[in-house]
Amino acid sequence: MTQRTLVLLKPDAVDRGLVGEILGRIERKAGWRIVALELRTLDLDTLRVHYAEHEGRPFYQPLLEFMSGSPSVALVVEGERVVEGMRALAGPTDPIAAAPGSIRGDFGTVVRENLVHASDSEKSAEREIEIFFPTLAGRP
Template sequence: MSQRTLVLLKPDTVRRGLVGEVLSRIEAKAGWSIVAMELRTLDRSTLETHYAEHEGRPFYAPLMEFMASGPSVALVVEGERVIEGVRTLAGPTDPIAAAPGSVRGDFGTIVRENLIHASDSEESAEREIKIFFPEGDAAVS
């Protein structure tokens, strides 16, 4: 079943010049397509909406500061089992626990700056795509 997922290449990915590397890993997967993409520095309102479930947690303020610290690349990827697949490609949040071959396993250094976000379910993907692409061009169909 074809799905769509939101992927964010976070400010550390952009700063470290790893955008092309991560995009090429996504594009190399047969049957996956990037259907929307934008480079932008995320505003506070967008970040508050996206990370609302984490408000009040100890890592919330540092996360918000990090995510607003520079440009990110927001993209929508479409394909067969893409939600599960991109999360596997990203690897676990902790780069020490992430397997070699995953983005975080190959390039991650610390938990807080973990290079990539990928929706964790169809419901999250639908909600997150609407936050980052509200004009509907990348709406989940």
């Protein structure tokens, strides 16, 4: 089933020059394609909406500061089982637990600055695409 998912290449991925490597991994997945892409410094209002479920947790404020501190790349990827597949490609949040071959397994250094965000479900993907790319919301 064709799906869409939101992917964020976080400031650490941009700052470390890993954008091309990560985009290449996404583009090499058979049947996946990037349908939207933008380099931007994320504003706090957008981040508060995006990370609303984490409000009140100890990592919430440092996460907002990290994510708004320098540019990120926001993109929408479309393809067969792309939500599940992109999560596998990203790897677990903890880079020590992430398998070699995953983005975090190959390039991750710390849990909090973990290079990439990928929607965790189709429902989350729809919500997140609406936040970052409202003109694509609701499109197949």
